[in-house]
Amino acid sequence: MAVAVKALFFDVFGTLVDWRTSIAREAAAMLTPQGIALDWSAFADAWRGEYQGAMEEVRTGRIPFSKLDLLHRRNLEITLKRFAVNALSEDDKRNLNLAWHRLDAWPDVPPGLARLKRKFLLAPVSNGNISLMVDLARRNNLPWDAILGAEIAGDYKPKPRVYLAAAAAFDLSPEACMMVAAHSNDLAAAAALGMRTAHVARPNEKGADRGEAAPTVPVDFGVKSLEELAGKLGA
């Protein structure tokens, strides 16, 4: 590589944490005692299904930048209505919305990041807000140097501004940064700006065999775990 990579930027939902199993678990734990019985994975999928559309309102400028927690909350109202859950208290809805702060990392993530930290600056470049990233980091031992991403940039990936703001925060050119994600569209957007890219296969992200087992765009590295990435990067 012409320019040495100094920083690794990580997508988080799906790439580092298993949102689907975690949200299904959190929703079941909170709603089952209230006599509510649902297909919890379907509930998680439906909630997540509103994600891109909500961010698109911000990306296109139809609404001002709003933290992902707020978008998640609007999407929760839509999802609860769809599943005919109509009697939750405000406190319960607020707490359920914070389920996104209690997601579990895939098992390779904490040891992989610990190795990568020896050689690179590490930051999430996620669409999640700062407080959400901090809670996930505390829960899962994610050793970030800084929390970058959508809230710093005031916009949502894959808008170029989000990637460029992250590189600028570290005083680095895009070429000195590598985006790590389980989603080809995220990596394509980063690569278009000159960043290096690494794809991590998460074939079961959205359920069995419903995730990217391999990238659909050219990438610098394709791996099955962060530990494999650490090995390939000599960390």
Added chain:
Amino acid sequence: MAVAVKALFFDVFGTLVDWRTSIAREAAAMLTPQGIALDWSAFADAWRGEYQGAMEEVRTGRIPFSKLDLLHRRNLEITLKRFAVNALSEDDKRNLNLAWHRLDAWPDVPPGLARLKRKFLLAPVSNGNISLMVDLARRNNLPWDAILGAEIAGDYKPKPRVYLAAAAAFDLSPEACMMVAAHSNDLAAAAALGMRTAHVARPNEKGADRGEAAPTVPVDFGVKSLEELAGKLGA
């Protein structure tokens, strides 16, 4: 306390790191081999002496927000001229400016923060830029949950926006945050917004007996070290 404190926000220059000794050392190490002999502490004081005036240009809106690295660089040019150092290369000036990324922490800081981290969210709320904070954290083992402060807010302390942006990033009310600093004016600005305050005595910050041995404004806690603060906060 009516509202439990959840996050501690830290001033950095003077409060956590000994900028004067470190800058004098770095300048001496770089310039002495070029045959330059100066009073290095006076050089550090003069460089730091331009600090508030440069930020005031931003605070008053006379210039757009600029990272502290850029202000430091302008102030370096002024300081070099004053000390009649006229022959430094661009590379040398760039490297000397990064001396602010190589400051050493006061000895109580790493162990104090390690204890405080068990009980509180921790973030710098400094006028230093993100990359500078990251370099100081790596050098001194400062276990931040996130890097907040001037660059996130787009303005400089003691403007209210900087403190409020930090609390908002953590989804906390000002009352749930405590500002920790060695400078009474910083604490007064935070307290005016409803934050809790802790003063750390750094009596030798600007040379022997040239620092705040005690606060000049009312504070919630006055301590001589972060370890003493950890003890008082039960961490």
